Amino acid sequence: MNKYLKFEYWNTCDLGNIYYQGGQHFIFYLDADVGEPIHEEVEEGQENGDGDFIPTYRRQMKRYRIRTGLIPDYLIDAIQRMKLHDHIELTFKSGEVEQIYNVDCEPEWQFEKYAWQGTVTLTFDMDESITVGACCDNLTVTDAIPEWYWIATDGSDDTGDGHYTTPWKTLAYACTQVTTPGETIHVKAGTYTETEQSVLAVGVSIIGQGDTSIILADAALEPMFLLSSASENTDGNQTISYLKFDGNMTAIQAFSVRQRGNVVFDHITMVDFLYVGIEYRGGSSFTAIPTTYASGNAIRNSTITNCCSRRDPGNFGAIRLGGTIGMEIDNCVLTQTGRAVTENGNLLYLWGATNKALKFHDNICTKPTTDGVISGNAGGWNFHIESGSCNGAEIYNNTFVGGVALDLAGGNQVKGDYDYSWYVHDNDFSLSSQITKPTAGTHSPMAMDFERTCEDVIVERNIFRNYPTAINFTTSSSDYIKRRIYFRYNIFRNAGYADADYAYHIVWQGASDATGNLAYEMYFYNNVFHANLGRAFFGFLCAYNLNDIYIRNNIFVNAHLNGWMIVPLYCGDLVTLTGAFTGMYIDNNLMYNNANSNNIRYVDGKTMTIVSYADNILGEDPLFASSSDYHIQAGSPAINAGMHLGLAYDYAGVAVGNPPEIGAYEYQE
Known part of the structure; x- marks a missing residue:
């Protein structure tokens, strides 16, 4: 929208x-x-x-x-x-x-x-x-029915010639006959059982009648449709549209588009493929880095359901991309909830060659809330989007329900030639309600998981609903760092477990060999952090070394177990780390109804070097409009109490004044 x-x-x-x-x-x-x-x-x-x-x-x-x-x-x-x-x-x-x-x-x-x-x-x-109307010399205007090329359920691959009146019977055969760029294969309504792979030539499109044109797999095809070129970024100039593809829990993969650009899927429905729905490869293999990236590709206005399970070594995804530039996925409904526990794969898998300038927007994405106990690579990693390497990706106007929405897992989430590596804005990250604490070993749901090196990430104007932990920063090695990460004008709503303590808005956690400054130049501006008052809760948990962290103009409410920030330098069963927190800037925040008298809590003698701690408001009610509406009312201490940070618009798109309000909304009389 x-x-x-x-x-x-x-x-x-x-x-x-x-x-x-x-x-x-x-x-x-x-x-x-x-x-x-x-x-x-x-x-x-x-x-x-x-x-x-x-x-x-x-x-x-x-x-x-x-x-x-x-x-x-x-x-x-x-x-x-x-x-x-x-x-x-x-x-x-x-x-x-x-x-x-x-x-x-x-x-x-x-x-x-x-x-x-x-x-x-x-x-x-x-x-x-x-x-x-047809009167005198006027003509009746109608859409002409193309004469060529057609398949129909009553057609024949033996005697048909592709004409509307004498169609072929299968797409696989039609693809061998229609090879001239600019031609289109038309699919009449009906169910077509395909047992052979279809190889689609450059420039040839396929169009059906909508969900009444059903292409049903009856063999373990991998892929069912192959669009492959010998040269990188060959101009495909083709569209696959208004069709339903049914893998019948038999076909392994629906489409593989290899070294082609300008291949568009529009108004398709895809169900029940075992491991992969649609794959785009820019190079000679999924992981090969191309010299010329595949461009102009898109998936639009489509529904993909139950098209991904787990497969060692993990190259799975209802959609998977490697070596693309400018790929656009929009106005789609992506759902993966139908497999056995631990077997629901990713909706979007980006672990191949680097993808650049991806746009993923206006989609509805659904995964299970949790997906079982993690056992090596075999289960529990319950991601919507998993990325190994991306430059200039933009994720916006989406709804993510359940699971872990965005996992920045690889070591190359950097901006490259763009203004950001990831720009995540105006999304709704949701659990339908607060969950009970999962079984030990289960990957708990979260909105964003920053694993290895992540730089220049912008997260703004999103809402995070009902997560026990919305944002997780972790690292397995000192080689992986987080820097220049921006959280601006986001709302963290009703965080926590329904039945257990020890939940967090944001966690930094490390590993035994992770020394040195693992996260620096991180900015938290004008967010609202609201917790479930019924359960004990932390705000920020700092469990590895941080430097140059800016926390300004935020509202923290109801972190009533250990306070809005706890500094233990360990997390659960992780090893206690060496080092310190330096360069902390904590200004113009409002802390209300948090433990430790709204102050930072230090554990085991740990401390941090605070460069600036000024104009914070402790213990005063921000006067939200309601428990779920974080607009502030007249008389709120947050009005005009923020630090001017040069930000243009608030959570609702209202121009920011100078001085701004504390929190996610500018006050409107």
């Missing part, structure tokens, strides 16, 4: 005037809601010889009306200029894009805060349907 309406306008002709420059696009955004439209109908036609009006053209349209809030003069000018252009597109908050016309705007100006501002009433029309 988008937060704003997007208007984009341009002219398709060039008449020389500044407003008629063909191809020059203009864009603006509005924070406004579109109400229900008024439906209208326009008819055009002519009289017949008997004097009767015969409609030959009928347009059904929707008329919308938007009224903005107070906006600046330059935005009003942009809205007024829009109606001078011949092509206007509106992207709704749902992501739907429509062309609009008959745009009219009525501004109401007023002088506010030393500048002209105003509101705008904006009306426009949008086509709902157009019908052209």
